[in-house]
Structures are given as structure tokens and as C-alpha cells.
Amino acid sequence: MSKKQILITLIIILIIFMVGFVLRVESTNLPGVPLDEKAYYQDQNGLPYMYEMDSYYNYRLTKNYLEHGHTGDTFINGTEWDFHSYAPSGVPMDYPPLIVYLTAFVYKFINLFASVPLLVVCFWIPAFVGPLAGIMTYFFVRRYTNNYGAAAAGILAVTAPLYLVRTVPGWFDTDMFNVFFPILVTWLFVEAVTAQKFKNQIILSLSAAFAMVLFALAWNGWQYQFYLLVIFTSIYILWRKIRGGNVKNCAYIISIYFVSTLLLVGIFTGFLNVINLFEEPQTLLKMLSSHGVWYPWPNVYVSVSELQKPSIWDVMSGVGPAFFGGILGILWILRVMINPKLKKRFLNRMTWFFYLMLIAWTLIGFVSFEEGSRFLILLISPLVISSGILIGLVINYLSLLKENHVLNIFQREGVIKIFKVVIILLVTVPAVFSVYESTCALQTGANDDLWDSALWINNNTQNNTIVIVEWGYGHLFSAIANRSVSFDGRTAYIETLSIRQFDGAYKFGSESPSSSREYWINHAFSTDNQTLSLGIFRMLTTSGDMGYITLDQYTKNTTQSVMILNSILGVDNETAKEILLTKYGLNEEQAENVLQYTHPSDSRPFVLVTSINTLGRGKAIFKFGEWDFNDVKEGNYTYSVGTFVINGTILNSTNKVVMNMKTRDITWNGSYPYSFILIKNGTMKEQRINNNSNFSVAVLMDVNKTVVIDKSLENSMFMKLWVENSNSTMFKPIYRKGTVTVWQYV
Known part of the structure; x- marks a missing residue:
């Protein structure tokens, strides 16, 4: 490579990195937030709060690692344990640690020269790591086409809207690795297959295996890329064998890669991760079944937005211009591949192995949508590669114009270069501008009220709270x-x-941790029985899942266990024991075993935190909190939240509540409510309107919100604590800051 080529390569790398970095940094200005509100969403360092709440989990683990040398809180029987999560039992620490190791290294290095808080380092890491995927894409695509196509692929990678949003400063999560590593692993593997010397094949196969281990250390979903390479190559070998082709080298390569990956994954991440590789597909099938994994408990994962199946518009907007470019690229590459002359001239390095793998890679990306929109990121890699090769082909086709002696203008090299630059700009400029809307839509996950509430709890509650x-x-x-x-x-x-049955740290297998926790917490808020709510919270915070697990051992019926617990958690120990003995037929020993967990003699202190900004959470609370265990379906209750404006004397809300402020005449969808609740300046007034109606309406004047709620739920704990924010329950506010209230049983 000449000095000129090296210089061009360095310039392109710099451009790709800077495009990716600058676009990501723009989000730190909170472009979608009015100027007078920005401070509310910025922390003590003047930076926006993290956009993704998982960022604070990664921050905590990194802090633990720096202070104690391990990511968990302690060790139990040699197993790293996290007591901060899924309390009170905690959980074995199983998280992929690469993000922790990388951040700890960067933090230590930077603090050799300046004093920079860990939270600040965590904030900025994604903006530097994210653009590296574009550089990796550039090098991969350049193996098959020219610098123009490779550079365009790199820019398309760093500007893919979904990937960009998930790698802005403040999105401190494992998404930053999920384009870089799949491309690196696949590139090394393809190079191994196409290498001519056996020595190079071995080196590249081992390199691909090592890169896959790094991916396993970075993200729990690394198996997708492993499945792709192993299954596709195995099918390819079989196809070649049937057609009488030589498959010896390819078989060697996949064998070396397969064995090396399993061995290295076992050494560096634990052999349970190897078992997980083979057990994961079975778990996935159970998840996709009608009953789910934790039947008959509700499945909390259906309420996770990033695990919802994306629409075709979500796919197109998430991938960006590379969606169409990638699909068209796959078709155009085929057009060239089946023509020996065109292939030799324009895609001489392209092999059928890689082309077919590119198709399989793309298909895997589409299939992964079954698990949710987050996995859309797996589609970005193959489509930007295909798009880059397509653009490279278009650029190369311009050389054909020089052979056209009719249009003399194309005989000039300068004109051809201008056309090449224009084509690159036509592809990349829209990609750059399209992501601005995405960054404007970003909202920080926290705000001053939540942050200050967390600090207050840290300074004013017992350590075991x-x-x-x-x-x-x-x-x-x-x-x-x-x-x-x-x-x-x-x-x-x-x-x-998938690995709990093989790991002794999970004493109760799939029973704990489980989605049962979602039901009990939500039921404590959806009920109007205050003593039941208190009983549920006491059980969960003192003995965790042990109450229902123990009772299940006797009833062998989860639905019956839930019914029994709901009948005893709201009464005292003596009454509960009588109910267990006389109504449900438990013997003395069984009743005592259950009651030690449901009615603990020494309960652990706890606090509740509610925020008026999360009123939309009510839908999930009633959906899961009023779960029908007999029919295994969600509760069917009316709940709607809207934001209102007042024009003259008429209040109009986005959830179709209309109110005359002068006459107090109020309707929802044209119908009168059972009751109207007005909340203003911390006081509440309720007025009965229509006894035949099945819903009530609350108007929160201080925050411009309207809440429509099922009549049967208007006295629920959610309504009292979340909506009314009142002192009328067994829980009293011990701290208030803006939209957030901290409650404690008094």
C-alpha cells in the first residue's frame, strides 16, 4: 500500500469516526427540550441524565469492580452475588463484563492525567465506541469493493438511527458492541474460509473464535452470530458435498472455529455459558409458546417496549437508508455474480460462500424481530455491508461511461470523480440528516426529582431498606x-x-427469580385493601418469593396458592393460621412453614417511590395486578391518561376528556363518569355524577393531566398514592420533591 493510499485510508477513517461522534454528541444539548427546562434533566456535572436506565446498572457494576475488584456485592459459596437487585434474596452475578472492564480501564487511564468522575466516563464511553463499528464496516466492505463504497458503508453504519440512538452519550449499555463485534467475527471467519494457505486458515479461524469470545463477554445475545456461522457453514458444506465439491478445508475451518469458541467461551465466561448455547433455543421456544415460561404467572416481558415486535416502519426507520440499499444490494450483487465477466471485473473477490452468508445473515436479522425491536440492531450489519458493496458497484459502473465515445464529457477523469462524490453525498447526506429527528426525540430516563429522591433515600434511610x-x-x-x-x-x-437447572446457585430453578414479582407488586397497588397491600409489601421485602414457593409445595397448584395468599396476607398471623388450617386443610407444620414467610416476625424496612410523571404505568399495574389466574389472562379494566389544555372555559385532553371549567360539566368519549375527582394544590374534591356509569375521571390541575379509571378501581392504592398523592392510607409521605413522593408505612 502506497503512502497516498495509507493517507486516504486514514482520512476516511477520521471522517467516519467524526461523523459518528459529532452526531452523537449533539444529543448532549438536549435538542428536544425547551431551553428553560434543560437544567431539570441535567445532573450535577452539567450533563444530561442517562437516557437508558440500564446505564445506571452498568455504572453500579463498574463502581463495584473499581472499589472491590468484582462486579457483585459479595461472594456466597464462591459465587458472586448481587444483593442490590431482586431483593431481598438477590441473584447470582451473571452479567457480561466487557463493558465494565473497558470502562474501568478508561477511567483509570484518564484519571492518571485529570480527576474525572466515573459517572462522566460512563456517560461518554458510547460516543467513542459507537463510531468504531463504522470503521470496522469500512475495512470489511473494502475487501470487496472500492473506497467509495466502503466509506459509504461506514457512514451508513454510524448513522443507522437505531444504532446511533443506542450509542449516544448517556446510553451506557451493551448496544455499543452489537454492530462492531458481529462484523469483526464474520469478517475474520470469511477470511479464514477464503484464505489459500492452511496456516492462515488456522490463524484466522482462531482469531474469529477469540473475537466471538469477546462478543460473549460483551452481550448475552452473542449466540445469534455463533448460530449463523456454524449452521450456515454446515449447510454450505453439505450442499457443496452433494454437488461433488471439495469441502475439506471448509470442514477443517468450521471445526477449528466451533471447538475453539466453545473452549474459549468456557474458559473466559464459564462453561455454563457453553451449556446455555445449546439450551437457549429450547428456552426461546417456551417463551414463544402460548403459556410462556412462568405459566400461569403474567409475563412481564410483554410490557417491555423494546421487546415488542416492530412494525415495518420501525424496521425501515431504525436501519435508515441502508434498509433499501441493503436489499437492492443483495439483488444487484446476484446480478453480477451470475455473470462471469461482470464478476471478474467488478466483484472479483466476492465468493458464493460470503454472498450466501450475507443473505442468511439478513434473514436471521429479520427472524430476530420475533424477540422484539431491540434485536433490530442485528439487521443493521448485513444491510450496511450490502449497501456499501452496492454503492461500490455503482461507482465502478461509472468507469463504463468512459468507454462511451458518444458522450465525450465522460472521457474527463475529473467529471467521473465529481459524479462519484455526488453519488456518495446523495447516499450519506440524507442518512446524516435523518438521525437528527431521532436525537431530538430522546428523553432522559431520570430528572432532578428522581435523582434528588434517590440521594435523600441514601442519606435518610437505614442501609437495609x-x-x-x-x-x-x-x-x-x-x-x-x-x-x-x-x-x-x-x-x-x-x-x-436456560442454565438454572445446571447452576446450584439457583435453588428454586425457574420459580425464582420469576415474573411472580411483577404480579405481587402490581396487585399491592391495584387492590383497595390497604392491609393486603401492606402484607404483600412486607412479604416481598422480607422473604421475597419464599411465601408462594413454600405454599406451592403443598398445593401443587399456583392458582390456588395465589388465592390462599390473597386471603391471608391482609390479616394478622393468628387469623391467617386459622384460615390455613380450617379453610385450606394445611396441617400445623405446613401452616407455620408458610407463615414464617408471609407474616415475618421481624420485617425489613422498605419505602415506596411514586412519580406523577409515570401515570401511564397504571395500565400495566391493573393489567398484571388484576391478573385472572383461572383463565390466564390480563385484567380488563378501563384506564387512560391524557394531557389537557384549556381554551377559554373548555378543557380538552388528549384522552378525550372534555370539561367545562365554569359549570364543571365533564365527559369522556361523550359519556358522563360515575364520579369526578379534582386534584389541585394538594387537595382533592370528589363529586358523584352518574351512578350508572362504569368509570371515573380525575383531573390533576397542577400537572395538566386527566386520568380515566374503572369505577371498581377508583379506591385502589394506585389511585390513592400515585394519582391523588394523598395521606389517606397506611402509607405516609416522608419526602416529596416535585413529581416524586417517597412513602413509608407509619
Whole structure:
């Protein structure tokens, strides 16, 4: 490679990196937030709060690693344990640690020269790692086409809207690795297959295996790329064998790669991860079944937005221009591949092995949507590669114009170069501008009220206090309040399901952790029985899942166990024992075994955290909290939240509530409510309107919100604590900051 070529390569790398970096940095200005509100969404360092709440989980693990040398809180029987999550029992630490190791190294290095807080380092890491995927894409695509196509592929990679949004500063999560590593692993593997010397084949196969191990250390979903390479290559070998081709070298390569990957994954991540590789498909099938994994408990994962199946528009907008470019590229590449002359001239390095793998890779990306929109990121890699090769072909086709002696203008090299630059700009400029809308739509996961509430809990509660908060904020409070949380963003730890039967640390297998926690917390808020709500919270924060697990051993029927627990958790120990003995036929020993967990003599302190900004959470609370275990279906209740504006004397809300402010005449969808609740300046007034109606309407004047709720739920704990924010229950506010309230049983 000449000095000129090296210089061109360095310039292209710099352009790709800077395009990716600058676009990501733009998000730190909070472009979608009015100027006078920006400070509310910025932390003590003047930076936006993290966009993704999982970021605070990764921050906490990194902090643990720097302070203690391990990511968990302690060790139990040689197993790293995290007591901050899924309290009170905690969970074995199973998280892929590469993000922790990388951040700890960068933090240590930077602090050799300046004092930079760990949270700041965590904030900026994604903006530097994200653009590296574009550079890797550039090198991969350049193997098959020219610098123009390779550069375009790199820019399309760093500007893919979904990937860009998930790698902005403040999105400190494993998504930053999910384009870089699949491309690196696949590139090394393809190079191994196409290498001519056996020595190079071995080196590249081992390199691909090592890269796959790094991917396994980076993300729990690394198996997708492993399945792709192994299954596709095996089918390819079989196809070649049937056609009488030589498959010896290819068989050697896949064997070396397969064995090396399993061995290295076992050494560096634990051999349970190797078992998980073969057990994961079975778990996936169970997840996709009608009953799900935790039948008959509700499945909390259906409420996770990133695990919802994306629409075709979500796919197109998430991938960006590479969606159409990639699909067209696959078709155009085929057109060239089947023509020996064109192939020799324009795609001389392209092999049928890689082309067919590119198709399989793309198909795997589409199939992965079954698991949710987050896995859309797996489609970006093959489509940007295909798009880059397509653009390279278009650029190369321009050389044909020089052979056209009719149009003399194309005989000039300068004109051809201008056309090449124009084509690149036509592809990349729209990609760059399309992501601006995505960054404008970003909202920080936290705000001053949540942050200050977490700090207050840290400074004003006992160290063994458990925080019960909407699971989406669990990581924030476990990290900043430094308190254990009952439920957080890892929810039921579904990533560990496939290996629990092989890991003695999970004493109860799939029963704990499980989505049962979602039901009990939501039921404590959806009920109007205050003593039942208190009983549920006491059970969960003191003995966790042991109450229902123990009772299940006697009833052998989860539905019956839930019914029994709901009948005893709201009464005292003596009454509960009488119910167990006389109504449900448990013997003395069985009753005592259950009651030690449901009615603990020494309950652990806990606090509840609610936020008026998360009123939309009510839909999930009633959906799962009023779960029908007999028919195994969600509760069917009316619940709607809207934001209102007042024009003159008429209040209009986005959820179709209309109110005359002068006469107090109020309707929802044209119908009068059972009752009207007005909440203003901390006071509440309720007015009965239509006894035949089945819904009530609450108007929250201080926050411009309207809530429509089923008549049967208007006295629920959710309504009292979340909506009315009242002192009328057994729980009293011990701290209020703006939209957030911290409650404690008094």
C-alpha cells in the first residue's frame, strides 16, 4: 500500500469516526427540550441524565469492580452475588463484563492525567465506541469493493438511527458492541474460509473464535452470530458435498472455529455459558409458546417496549437508508455474480460462500424481530455491508461511461470523480440528516426529582431498606440511593433461565427469580385493601418469593396458592393460621412453614417511590395486578391518561376528556363518569355524577393531566398514592420533591 493510499485510508477513517461522534454528541444539548427546562434533566456535572436506565446498572457494576475488584456485592459459596437487585434474596452475578472492564480501564487511564468522575466516563464511553463499528464496516466492505463504497458503508453504519440512538452519550449499555463485534467475527471467519494457505486458515479461524469470545463477554445475545456461522457453514458444506465439491478445508475451518469458541467461551465466561448455547433455543421456544415460561404467572416481558415486535416502519426507520440499499444490494450483487465477466471485473473477490452468508445473515436479522425491536440492531450489519458493496458497484459502473465515445464529457477523469462524490453525498447526506429527528426525540430516563429522591433515600434511610419503585427506575435507585430494590430493569432474569437447572446457585430453578414479582407488586397497588397491600409489601421485602414457593409445595397448584395468599396476607398471623388450617386443610407444620414467610416476625424496612410523571404505568399495574389466574389472562379494566389544555372555559385532553371549567360539566368519549375527582394544590374534591356509569375521571390541575379509571378501581392504592398523592392510607409521605413522593408505612 502506497503512502497516498495509507493517507486516504486514514482520512476516511477520521471522517467516519467524526461523523459518528459529532452526531452523537449533539444529543448532549438536549435538542428536544425547551431551553428553560434543560437544567431539570441535567445532573450535577452539567450533563444530561442517562437516557437508558440500564446505564445506571452498568455504572453500579463498574463502581463495584473499581472499589472491590468484582462486579457483585459479595461472594456466597464462591459465587458472586448481587444483593442490590431482586431483593431481598438477590441473584447470582451473571452479567457480561466487557463493558465494565473497558470502562474501568478508561477511567483509570484518564484519571492518571485529570480527576474525572466515573459517572462522566460512563456517560461518554458510547460516543467513542459507537463510531468504531463504522470503521470496522469500512475495512470489511473494502475487501470487496472500492473506497467509495466502503466509506459509504461506514457512514451508513454510524448513522443507522437505531444504532446511533443506542450509542449516544448517556446510553451506557451493551448496544455499543452489537454492530462492531458481529462484523469483526464474520469478517475474520470469511477470511479464514477464503484464505489459500492452511496456516492462515488456522490463524484466522482462531482469531474469529477469540473475537466471538469477546462478543460473549460483551452481550448475552452473542449466540445469534455463533448460530449463523456454524449452521450456515454446515449447510454450505453439505450442499457443496452433494454437488461433488471439495469441502475439506471448509470442514477443517468450521471445526477449528466451533471447538475453539466453545473452549474459549468456557474458559473466559464459564462453561455454563457453553451449556446455555445449546439450551437457549429450547428456552426461546417456551417463551414463544402460548403459556410462556412462568405459566400461569403474567409475563412481564410483554410490557417491555423494546421487546415488542416492530412494525415495518420501525424496521425501515431504525436501519435508515441502508434498509433499501441493503436489499437492492443483495439483488444487484446476484446480478453480477451470475455473470462471469461482470464478476471478474467488478466483484472479483466476492465468493458464493460470503454472498450466501450475507443473505442468511439478513434473514436471521429479520427472524430476530420475533424477540422484539431491540434485536433490530442485528439487521443493521448485513444491510450496511450490502449497501456499501452496492454503492461500490455503482461507482465502478461509472468507469463504463468512459468507454462511451458518444458522450465525450465522460472521457474527463475529473467529471467521473465529481459524479462519484455526488453519488456518495446523495447516499450519506440524507442518512446524516435523518438521525437528527431521532436525537431530538430522546428523553432522559431520570430528572432532578428522581435523582434528588434517590440521594435523600441514601442519606435518610437505614442501609437495609428496600426500595419498591417502578421496575424501569430500579437501576437508578440501586445505584444512586445505594439501596436494594425489589424489582428492576432485569425483571425476572430471563437470560439465566436456560442454565438454572445446571447452576446450584439457583435453588428454586425457574420459580425464582420469576415474573411472580411483577404480579405481587402490581396487585399491592391495584387492590383497595390497604392491609393486603401492606402484607404483600412486607412479604416481598422480607422473604421475597419464599411465601408462594413454600405454599406451592403443598398445593401443587399456583392458582390456588395465589388465592390462599390473597386471603391471608391482609390479616394478622393468628387469623391467617386459622384460615390455613380450617379453610385450606394445611396441617400445623405446613401452616407455620408458610407463615414464617408471609407474616415475618421481624420485617425489613422498605419505602415506596411514586412519580406523577409515570401515570401511564397504571395500565400495566391493573393489567398484571388484576391478573385472572383461572383463565390466564390480563385484567380488563378501563384506564387512560391524557394531557389537557384549556381554551377559554373548555378543557380538552388528549384522552378525550372534555370539561367545562365554569359549570364543571365533564365527559369522556361523550359519556358522563360515575364520579369526578379534582386534584389541585394538594387537595382533592370528589363529586358523584352518574351512578350508572362504569368509570371515573380525575383531573390533576397542577400537572395538566386527566386520568380515566374503572369505577371498581377508583379506591385502589394506585389511585390513592400515585394519582391523588394523598395521606389517606397506611402509607405516609416522608419526602416529596416535585413529581416524586417517597412513602413509608407509619
